[in-house]
Amino acid sequence: MYSFPQGFPDPAILAIIAALITGCAGIPGLFLRTAGAGQVIAVGMQMLAALLGIPAALALLFARATVTYTLNWGLPFGPCELAIDPLSAFFLLPVFAVGAAGSLFAVGYWPAAAHRSSERGLTFFFGLLTSSMALLVMARNGVFFLMTWEIMALSAYFLLVTEHEREDVRRAGILYLIATHTGSAALLVFFSLLVARTGSFLLPAAGSLSALPPMMMSVAVAALLGFGAKAGIMPLHVWLPSAHANAPSHVSAMMSGVMLKMGLYGIFRTLTFFHDPPLLWGAVLTVAGITSALAGIAFASAQHDLKRLLAYSSIENIGIITTALGVAMLGYSSHSHTLAYLGLAAALLHILNHSLFKPLLFLGSGVVIHATGTRDMNLMGGLGKRMPKAALLFLVGVVAICGIPPLNGFVSEFLLYLGLFSQLQGSSLAYIVLLAPALALVGGLAVISFTKLYGSVFLGTPRNSAAAHGHEAGATMLMPMGFFALCCVVIGLFPQFALGLISPALASFMPMATAAAGQSSEYMTILGRLSLLGILLLAASAAIALFWSLRLQRLPVLSAATWGCGYQRATARMQYVASSFSEIAISVFDGIIRQRSERPVLSGLFPRPARCVDLPSETVLERIITPAFTVAGSAFAFLRRLQHGQMHVYMIYIFATLFILMIWAH
Amino acid sequence: MISLADQFLVLVLLINFISLGTSRLIFSIRAVAAQGVILGILPGLIHPFSWHLVGITAVIIAAKGFIIPLLLNRAVRSAEIKREVEPFLGYVPTLLLGALFTALSFGFAGKLPLAPEHQNYMFVPASIATLMSGFLILTTRRKAISQVIGYLVLENGIFIFGLLLAEAMPIMVEAGALLDLLVGTFVMGIVINHISREFSSLDTSRLTSLKEE
Amino acid sequence: MFAALIILPLIGAAVTWLIPYDRLRPKVFSLFALGHLGLTVQLLSNTPPPSAGGWFVLDALGKIVLLGTSVLFLFCAVYSIGYLYYRRERSNRILCVGMLVCLSAASMVTITHHLGLMWVALETTTISMAPLIYFNRNARSIEATWKYLLICSVGVALALIGLYFLAYATIVAKVEPSLLLDDLVRDAGKLSSGWVHAAFVFLLVGFGSKMGLAPLHSWKPDAYGEAPGLVGAMLAGGLVNLAFLALLRVYQLCLATKEITFFQNALVSMGLISMVFAAIFMARQADFKRMLAYSSVEHVGIMAVALGLGGKAIFGALFHILANSLSKGVMFLASGNIHRSYNSKNTSQVKGVLRRLPWSGALFLAGFIAITGSPPFAPFISEFTIISSAFIQGRVVVALIFIVSLAIIFIGMALTVLPMVMGEVPQESESTSYRDTVWTVGPPLGLLLLVFLLGVWIPEPLMSLLNEAAALLEVPR
């Protein structure tokens, strides 16, 4: 079954080579004197890698086979296996795509000429990050997995602190580093337990383990902590908002679009080990997922920092994916294959979608920040007039991420809804259908958040001079965005092909479910209807637009200032800003969303100018983790008195040790 | 002879108590010197005569009995300190602890099997007791001098045990003894002089600037 | 051959003593270090048979420590060329001589199988390092020297009486009295357990305090904090390993006496205590050199735990000897540069190192990542080996304490190191002429490359050497 036409090189080799190329992408720049040359070379190499890697990954995906290479390395952890199965191949796609797009974007966004000091490191670590993630999904040796994992985490850190002169960037960096390292500690436990179980450092083969022994529960917990922290599942998400907000935008795109997915990949990979996952696991994943989705989007709706909003929406999307996966596992464990199939399809497809529209949005935010020099949406506005192309592409991303037809975001949520409804008839899992209204709520909140985002950034009139003088982005920045937007539209209009794309990965992950559910053809037809209606929708809009434009040609058209409802001196500062837009929502969801507000007291007939500040607060971090650290810190400070510099007490330490050991010995 | 050796060991123990109990530095230096001399004589009592033995005895008496005390005396004089004021632990409790440790060491030694030829000596308990006294001085005194004294007493304890091995592995014992003397005398002597220069005092309770705040 | 290894540094000491020029001395010093490394490699490649009636034997354990020490020493020596150039204000005669004497004694420790001789050599290293800690000639350094000297001497004295106990055990057991490791191992079965146990305890405490296991470590932060960077590197990367080697010898003995369990448990508990101590003291540590000292406490703890765990962890322990000394070298040499350039080791003054000393800052950062056990650096290999073998043996509690303290230590170090290297140089920080030069940056860079290399690929001969050494410490079934 695994055979490629003669004359073609083995795609797996190509993929590995591509991974290595991306790793080297930044190296020439380190040694070249001329500024920017390295950047251009890096783009070239990343493009080359994408051109090699993506077709190779697709070929492997559709070959539905597992290619394994064993290389002997000089480390005492057994042979190092690299393997690409459909699941890996599927996860390879976004890695190469975003890697290439991001590096191209950087040329315009982070020009070497303007950032001599930081550009080299940025380019180098960006390449390193790409290649580490590519190798990560191929790794089948636990230690090699950990290595690539850590390299990924560390290079992401160095990318994040590119502007380390800024205090908040440093703080975000430290927070991220601490979080990711704690996660890695959990992974150490995870892999060690696996080694203790299997006796080999190679990852267990699919379905080779049983989840029954109690020790497996700790394996699962360790995996959930380790991978969940990276994926940003609540409440392990604390590092995510500040990290995504403070990194350069193409880095945020990479982190949010791909790196979070690596955490999910880990969870997927872990689940493949077991042939009998208990219902509990699915339930845990589902609860964690829906919590992240709801809380994440609720927080997002309160933000007025452009990139923090996007970051929180990443948490939401990860939550949706996790929910879908959890639902799939529930279906798998209870042998209701339709549910398993639909949930998994939704999860995989949403992974693909999110790694398309989230990079699009982050790159877009990069364009905006590049133009206005601020991240605060309350200061923007009216950019749609100044950067029409970017605005259009950004709109595509916004509609997609809201999960609204006819774009791709809707498709994956649609599949998930189908799955939830499918259990309604006399199944033991009937109650999971109650997730549907929750998802609907998530969707509604998403619409709030992104209407606010798009409205306050691109629409209306500029709120400060920077926004007023915003300029259209260059081609190198628009092309990557265009690519992602195109993908979103295509998947949205022809979802059946997307389903075809993910089905190999699906089959390799849950063979029996796919086989038994088998109705993939049925869902093909349903999705076909979706695409039909999507096209119908476009046609209808086009018809109406045509009709209207015909009318407009006949009739007089004037243009005037916006009607101020009788008020004549409407200024830009009177517009609804981002904060005011989400005011109502916050008041409704008070308790979930908290924000520190400073409301000035106005007095007198002519009160002097005052400003009102709303700062949405990161509940988990500020209420749980920071206090915990403070307590630990003071406790340690107390214990540190043991080292008080008094010699004779040091002597006492020594002899006390001697005595205790003596007593112990005899 | 045997009884003589034991009586000398008792003397050693008494000297321990003296150095534990006294507050006058000069006096405790003399006490340690005396202890050194006794330790120098002891090998002569338990081993048959040999020139090598004489050499050892001479060296030890010279070093432990005269050179070190002289160095310490000079240090004391240069720093103009007479007595150990307010030790971390009072003299009476120190003495009591010393008594307790001596008793314990006798008990401890009783547990351990001895070679027949040493059955009726009290080398082992004496050495442990001396060791402990040294430790007590080290932990209860403030002055750097007293701490060196404590270290020397501790060394003497070890040396006493070494006597049991003297004929089995002479080189070993001598090397150990001499190296300790090296540390005890020269290096510490030098450091002490530096300290008295830096701090114009030998009060180690001033040497507490290096610590965790 | 063995004699040469010991005598060459002594000759070097004599020569450097005679050289009157401070500029020339470090260069000669480095030449001797190079020669010593040459000899070492020569010895490792073709090992001579035991000589002097089994007093001098170079076995796999000795080889590992010797290699690590010699390599580190060479890098420190080369570094001293650049470093001492900036310290022209005072003579460096004592420093060079002391280092070389210490090197000779260290070589002695690694190649002798006679415990008494090994003890003498260890004591010599202790003494020879004392004046080096006092290099800066100020109140703080004299205090540090005093504490180092007194505590280590007491410790070593305890070790001595431990050895006496061993020897006496042979007398009691009516076997030919000796302190040769091989004889002891041979007769271990006959020795009376009372004396042997007492001996083990005293030796553990003695060598432990020299090695700096908590709570015997109290001299470490002071000495490391006040000593110049390269002396600190030698202390943390060299002397620690010698003490550990001594413990390994004791361990071999315990194996022979079949009473290993107590010793193993003692090692594990002391190791864990050290790691927890390190974790506690590392948090909010404002003095980056003291932080390094506590990191060293942590790593001796790791080695002790690994040794106590036995099994596959032994390999980890042995590999960690090299990994730790090389990474410590990077950290200490880089920190020496930073200290000199800011003339302060308090993180309140030291900020934005990447701005002022790009190379040293980067090296310090990389060293931090390496020493906290992140791949792709060598310490990760050893630490993961240890953790996994702990889990394989079902010592879950040990493993968890181990991992948690590692995590806390990482956080603590990160909170000290990252604000240090990043950001802008504060205005109030003292400006000095000290900047990165090839001589001050090259050695730590070389060490870092080694650490990285060992992190991704262990050369075949080294691998076989490690396995051979681990075999010596296998618990016989």
Added chain:
Amino acid sequence: MTNIIIHTFLALLMPPLLLGVIAKTKAAFGGRVGAPFLQPYYDILRLLHKGSVFSTTTTWVFRAGPIVALATTAVAALLMPFGAHPAPISFSGDMILYAYLFALGRFFTMAAALDTGSSFEGMGSAREATYSCLAEPTLFFALITLSRLSGSYSLSQMLANVTPGAWLYAGASLLLLIGGMFIVLLVENCRIPFDDPNTHLELTMIHEVMVLDHSGPAFGIIQYAAALKLFVLGAFFIHLALPFATGNAYLDWGVFIASMLLLAVVIGVVESVMARLRLVRIPQLLVAATILAAFSTLLIIR
């Protein structure tokens, strides 16, 4: 085939009539004669022949608003069965598309409003966003209940399965459902007590304030889209409230039209007898609706 043609015709032509009926009812309650039933048609036609004014701040997004709003509603109309007759397009899962189509229309309407940069329109879109977000779960609970009742996943079948028979064994939950859905119907179409289509105080408006700047044909399109939306949601509602089918195709069309008009009258009555709610009350009522629907779902799943 004929059914599809009739369906299309009704969807295209009938909606404004409902507005007319509502207006007439209110006039009757007010003791006035009121405008003729066909007044809304006249209005729309007149607007289509008027010139238009565009604010200088607006971009193409502003123009996209009405277009998308109408297009989405029209497509939704194709998914909605009228009376006993199945919808022209029907596939399992179409109810989800149905729900999300309105979200799309809403999104563009709000974007268009924000595009004008007017504080009032911003206000309106903020309210619209929040309230519709709160209304969303109710609709889904309704869909769940119906899907469970009918055992199918497409609007046509699940609505066709709501019969007088169904009322006999699931009456309680259907009753709750009707309560919830009626509230949703009123909110989604901005009727009193939630919103007043022809108030004159912008501060209190929700939907109308968003379209302040639309003029001429654009406003005509918006008016028509609003009517169509009322029609489509109304069709959904009468399926629950008046699930009568005769079996004769043409008679069923009659029944459908009659019941739609009846619905219009009911809405008119409500609007006449009730006052407009304070804005702060609206979320509470919406949550109440959600709870009603949730209860009906639980009743039916249990």
